[in-house]
Amino acid sequence: MLIIIITIVLALLLQLILPWWSAPLVAFLVAASFKQKPLYAFINGFTAIFLLWFVVASGIYLFNSGILGDRLAALFSLPYGYLTVVVTALIGGLAAGSAALSGNLLRTAIANPSEVLEEQSEQVNLNPDL
Amino acid sequence: MNKWIPAILSLVISILLITALNTRIGSIPPLGKFLDPISGVWRNALIPDIPKDHEIRLPGVREQVRIIYNDRGVPHIFAENDYDLYYAMGYALARHRLWQMEFSTMAAAGRISEIVGEIAQHYDSHQRRIGMTWGAERIHEYMMRDRQTAEILQAYIDGVNAWISQLRPGTLPLEYKLLDYAPSAWSPEMTAIFYMNMNQTLTSGTSSYQLSTMQALLGREITEVLFPDFPPNLEPIITSGTEWPFEAQTREPGDVNFIPEFLSETVTRAIGERDAGIGSNNWAVSGEKTASGAAMLATDPHLTLSLPAIWYEIQLNAPGINNYGVTLPGVPGIIMGFNEHISWGNTNTGWKGFDIFEVELNDELTHYLHDGLWKPLSYRIEEIRIRGAKSRIDTVYYTHHGPVAYRAHEISFEDDTVPVGHAISWIAHKSTNPVEAFYIINRAPDLATFREGLSLLAGPTQNYAAASINGDILMQTNGLHPVRYTGMGKYLLNGRNPANDWTEFIPFEQLPYELNPARGFVSSANQHTTDEQYPYYLGWRFASEARGTIINRALEQMENITHQDMIDLQLNSDNYRAAQWLDEMLDATYAYLHTQEMPVNSTEMLDRLAVWNRVNEAESTEALVFNTWLDETHELLWAPLFNGGDKFINTRLPDITVSLETLFGRYHPELYAELTGAEPDAGRLLAQSFNATLEHLTQTFGEPGDSWQWWKVNGSSIHHLLDIPALNLPRLQNDGSSESPNAVRNNHGPSWRMVVEMTTPVQAWGVYPGGQTGNPASKGYTAFIDDWQQGRHYELRKFDFWEQAVVHGKSAIIINPAR
Numbered sequence: 001m002l003i004i005i006i007t008i009v010l011a012l013l014l015q016l017i018l019p020w021w022s023a024p025l026v027a028f029l030v031a032a033s034f035k036q037k038p039l040y041a042f043i044n045g046f047t048a049i050f051l052l053w054f055v056v057a058s059g060i061y062l063f064n065s066g067i068l069g070d071r072l073a074a075l076f077s078l079p080y081g082y083l084t085v086v087v088t089a090l091i092g093g094l095a096a097g098s099a100a101l102s103g104n105l106l107r108t109a110i111a112n113p114s115e116v117l118e119e120q121s122e123q124v125n126l127n128p129d130l
Numbered sequence: 131m132n133k134w135i136p137a138i139l140s141l142v143i144s145i146l147l148i149t150a151l152n153t154r155i156g157s158i159p160p161l162g163k164f165l166d167p168i169s170g171v172w173r174n175a176l177i178p179d180i181p182k183d184h185e186i187r188l189p190g191v192r193e194q195v196r197i198i199y200n201d202r203g204v205p206h207i208f209a210e211n212d213y214d215l216y217y218a219m220g221y222a223l224a225r226h227r228l229w230q231m232e233f234s235t236m237a238a239a240g241r242i243s244e245i246v247g248e249i250a251q252h253y254d255s256h257q258r259r260i261g262m263t264w265g266a267e268r269i270h271e272y273m274m275r276d277r278q279t280a281e282i283l284q285a286y287i288d289g290v291n292a293w294i295s296q297l298r299p300g301t302l303p304l305e306y307k308l309l310d311y312a313p314s315a316w317s318p319e320m321t322a323i324f325y326m327n328m329n330q331t332l333t334s335g336t337s338s339y340q341l342s343t344m345q346a347l348l349g350r351e352i353t354e355v356l357f358p359d360f361p362p363n364l365e366p367i368i369t370s371g372t373e374w375p376f377e378a379q380t381r382e383p384g385d386v387n388f389i390p391e392f393l394s395e396t397v398t399r400a401i402g403e404r405d406a407g408i409g410s411n412n413w414a415v416s417g418e419k420t421a422s423g424a425a426m427l428a429t430d431p432h433l434t435l436s437l438p439a440i441w442y443e444i445q446l447n448a449p450g451i452n453n454y455g456v457t458l459p460g461v462p463g464i465i466m467g468f469n470e471h472i473s474w475g476n477t478n479t480g481w482k483g484f485d486i487f488e489v490e491l492n493d494e495l496t497h498y499l500h501d502g503l504w505k506p507l508s509y510r511i512e513e514i515r516i517r518g519a520k521s522r523i524d525t526v527y528y529t530h531h532g533p534v535a536y537r538a539h540e541i542s543f544e545d546d547t548v549p550v551g552h553a554i555s556w557i558a559h560k561s562t563n564p565v566e567a568f569y570i571i572n573r574a575p576d577l578a579t580f581r582e583g584l585s586l587l588a589g590p591t592q593n594y595a596a597a598s599i600n601g602d603i604l605m606q607t608n609g610l611h612p613v614r615y616t617g618m619g620k621y622l623l624n625g626r627n628p629a630n631d632w633t634e635f636i637p638f639e640q641l642p643y644e645l646n647p648a649r650g651f652v653s654s655a656n657q658h659t660t661d662e663q664y665p666y667y668l669g670w671r672f673a674s675e676a677r678g679t680i681i682n683r684a685l686e687q688m689e690n691i692t693h694q695d696m697i698d699l700q701l702n703s704d705n706y707r708a709a710q711w712l713d714e715m716l717d718a719t720y721a722y723l724h725t726q727e728m729p730v731n732s733t734e735m736l737d738r739l740a741v742w743n744r745v746n747e748a749e750s751t752e753a754l755v756f757n758t759w760l761d762e763t764h765e766l767l768w769a770p771l772f773n774g775g776d777k778f779i780n781t782r783l784p785d786i787t788v789s790l791e792t793l794f795g796r797y798h799p800e801l802y803a804e805l806t807g808a809e810p811d812a813g814r815l816l817a818q819s820f821n822a823t824l825e826h827l828t829q830t831f832g833e834p835g836d837s838w839q840w841w842k843v844n845g846s847s848i849h850h851l852l853d854i855p856a857l858n859l860p861r862l863q864n865d866g867s868s869e870s871p872n873a874v875r876n877n878h879g880p881s882w883r884m885v886v887e888m889t890t891p892v893q894a895w896g897v898y899p900g901g902q903t904g905n906p907a908s909k910g911y912t913a914f915i916d917d918w919q920q921g922r923h924y925e926l927r928k929f930d931f932w933e934q935a936v937v938h939g940k941s942a943i944i945i946n947p948a949r
Contacts, residue, residue: 012168019299020166021148028144056167064175068907072171074856088165088172095151095162098144105137 003034007048007096023049023092024099031103038104045100050093057085154310164307169300171307171907179203179903179910181225185944190217190288194946196932197222198939202924203902203910206445206939208932212278213285215448216462218945220289220316223442227459227904228293229303230438232313233851235320235460238327239263243516245309251514255524256543258512260334261533262326264526265559270322272561279565283318286462290316304906305852311517321565324460329558331433332590333482333609337671339549340782342622346393347781348771350386352805355798356784357670359616360662362791365675365682367593367605367654368644370661376640378665383615384629390488390622392538392551409673409878410477411700411871412595413653413681414603416646417888421690424889425597428696429466429475430880432873435848437857437911439900441465441882445928446572453572454894454928456882459904463568466882468894468928471575473886474596480656480672483557483591483610485618485632486548487531487625495537498529501628505530531555531625531632553625555632557610562588577604577645584608585638593642593654599888605652607642607659610635614667636666651685653678655871674787676706676869693895696885701921703865703872708744708756711790715759715816716740718794722813735824735834746840746867753840757867758827762819764789770806839863846879846919848899850906857906864919872921883923891930895923 007030014022027045036044061069061082069081078084151162164170180199193210195218200206205222209215223231236242240257242250257263273279294313306312345353364370412429420426433440441456446464455467466475490499497504507527514522527534531553536542538551548554563586570583577598584594584606591609598604612619613634623630642659644652656673684699716736723733735755742752768783783789791797793812803809824834831837841863850857866874873880884896901913917924929935936942 015166015168019152020162020168020170021152023166024144024148053165053167057165057172060167060172060175064907065909067909068172068175071856071906075854084165088167091151091161091165092167095144095148098140098147102137102140102144105133105140109133109137 027096028099031100041104046097049096053092054089174907216285217289224293438904481669748841
């Protein structure tokens with residue numbers, strides 16, 4: 001949970017000044033800094049940016065009364081405007097999850113074998129909800 | 131060590147994925163970048179249609195400038211000097227329409243490949259071939275010679291660029307994100323190319339290719355009868371019988387029976403008839419006919435409707451100018467509108483300054499044949515930059531006529547207009563200063579000054595209706611009209627013979643013109659400008675008399691006119707053809723049916739037509755049936771002429787009036803008999819085409835019933851400039867037809883309806899289909915569509931001073947000079 005929150009906060013801040021790829025970049029860096037199982041790293045990275053993009057896009061969708069959502073749905077041949085919010089979040093999540101996995105695997109590769117054991121025990125504490 | 135393998139593999143996949151999501155692939159935008167809710171497309175939904183109150187400092191501004199927005203997003207600019215005025219105008223236009231401004235100039239200049247890649251290269255090349263960039267350079271060079279114009283252009287550019295420079299990736303207009311590119315700085319050349327754009331839209335139409343084909347098929351004499359210079363039922367713009375108190379310049383005819391070599395060859399290939407031209411209405415009535423006693427003006431230019439809308443509403447207020455109206459995004463000044471003294475609106479002249487000459491080049495492409503001599507050919511290298519590929523270099527050759535669009539044996543991009551092996555003479559290539567012209571027009575205190583401004587405009591060639599506070603009403607043709615021998619330019623011209631060259635132009639003072647005519651109104655609807663008494667040859671191909679006749683009969687009868695009457699006339703959707711010919715068509719059809727065994731599968735439908743109100747109403751089944759019937763009859767009548775002929779030949783059908791009069795034996799019946807072997811049998815032809823009509827409509831819409839509605843084939847379909855379905859509007863259910871004053875027809879229609887009453891103060895009403903903002907993510911993008919469709923005009927409030935604007939405005943931007 002903490003990893004997700006850290007990722008969301010850092011990604012939001014960085015995205016205000018950097019292009020969209022700063023979101024997966026943050027996911028990568030966070031995953032490289034914390035010990036997790038590779039699958040959890042992916043899920044946490046994915047979840048963080050999925051949530052961030054989903055919440056922001058949903059907010060705009062509602063504020064805009066769905067005008068843009070409907071146009072985007074027509075652009076991507078989706079049946080409902082709201083699905084564009086989901087597609088948006090999925091794309092962000094996928095890029096971030098993949099980056100987070102890379103961060104995690106890279107960390108494992110760099111780290112020495114003794115750390116691998118610690119990583120597994122720590123994992124439980126960091127992600128009690130997963 | 132093997133832990134590195136999954137790590138590196140995963141990293142490579144991640145980088146590839148992110149790169150892919152950051153790249154435009156085919157027509158798919160870079161998905162990650164595009165959908166990013168922070169600075170991607172979602173961000174555009176947060177851009178307000180009307181900016182909030184704020185104060186800013188901008189470099190270049192000389193004194194404080196104030197822009198107040200009304201509740202529809204119309205900026206009212208209050209400046210202390212001309213520089214600041216046009217600076218703020220550029221700034222305001224860029225805020226709402228930056229993408230449109232830039233895209234339309236790039237499209238005009240043949241630079242679309244820079245945005246979309248190789249698929250646009252032939253389009254781009256065509257634009258260069260007809261001399262768009264060449265003409266723009268000439269106009270630019272000519273405009274910059276005038277110090278005041280140069281300053282206005284600089285001010286406008288500085289304003290646009292001030293807006294561009296504060297944009298960040300997140301605040302770029304939506305289309306830039308969709309196509310993944312960024313705006314470049316505005317320049318005076320771009321405004322010049324915009325004027326070329328106007329000319330291309332309005333003055334590049336010609337049917338000389340079609341007419342030469344007809345001449346090759348039928349001979350000159352018959353072609354002249356079928357395509358007369360002055361058709362039956364003529365309803366000219368300038369009152370018939372007007373006398374012209376001047377000695378016209380004359381010239382010797384060139385080779386009038388000329389048929390270009392390529393048409394004499396057996397293999398001719400071109401495509402079908404071009405769509406009927408773009409039309410418009412405008413009229414002005416004198417105070418004697420109005421309820422208020424003040425003169426009144428109405429204008430509604432019919433253009434290809436698009437989103438973002440063609441027009442942009444604005445008020446310009448500075449010392450010497452207080453003008454309200456509409457402008458075209460990209461040009462300084464107001465194109466149609468009113469100040470406290472005059473109001474004006476323009477319609478296109480039916481005949482255009484665009485002639486096509488067959489030219490003979492030598493094999494080395496160094497010389498061309500003219501006047502029996504080989505004269506040097508000049509050339510221009512055009513570099514077409516292509517996104518994601520190497521630039522393409524194209525050479526365009528120039529004769530004294532103008533550019534050789536396509537050399538013999540090349541493939542023409544638009545092969546229905548300009549055949550290969552021909553050069554173009556086009557008024558758009560002539561030096562002109564539209565900035566200065568509209569500078570004078572916008573400030574004109576009277577119609578004499580207005581005419582002075584108009585005289586500076588080489589093109590587009592239009593008919594300007596104007597009304598003044600003094601009660602004067604005016605109709606004035608403007609622009610360059612070559613002095614032509616009769617028939618010159620109606621057919622393709624022989625470019626070798628100097629007798630066909632463009633030499634002189636009709637002096638402005640001798641152009642068709644009418645001030646306060648006895649009938650109490652002036653009006654134009656793209657029909658013939660004058661009757662046969664006008665001493666110059668103005669061409670033959672004008673809009674039909676339909677709209678002009680409806681408007682003129684209405685204006686003749688009207689008394690105590692109010693502005694609502696003018697609006698109602700703009701929305702008039704009468705069917706002229708039905709009013710004139712339906713009874714006769716029905717009589718002939720019934721008479722024929724009585725003599726025949728053959729039953730019409732629906733006499734019921736004929737009966738319905740008999741009692742129809744003859745208005746092109748959106749839901750009307752009769753309008754759908756009648757208009758389709760008319761088209762079918764038109765085709766069927768002339769079918770014998772083209773039987774056995776090559777379908778692909780670029781032919782043309784005689785106009786509807788000539789056709790209907792031929793059908794009923796009133797127009798050269800002997801000629802029809804000679805051509806087809808028998809005089810037209812109206813009853814049989816009409817019955818046959820009526821059956822064909824019902825058959826076609828049943829195929830398209832099913833059995834006759836509620837699904838048979840006129841709007842389904844004619845209602846407005848307004849598309850985004852990129853014609854991406856997601857940004858287009860669905861077809862609107864509106865009344866009208868191309869031959870009604872309410873000239874709605876698919877993607878064409880009234881692009882700006884305005885009515886101005888010249889009281890003190892001047893009152894005005896207007897509406898256009900679209901919205902002030904060009905942002906497709908916002909509600910404002912289509913804000914006026916419903917009201918436009920329903921024919922509701924907004925009151926156009928021109929504020930005379932700042933304090934008045936503040937009371938009625940919604941928000942204000944105060945621009946101060948940067949220190």
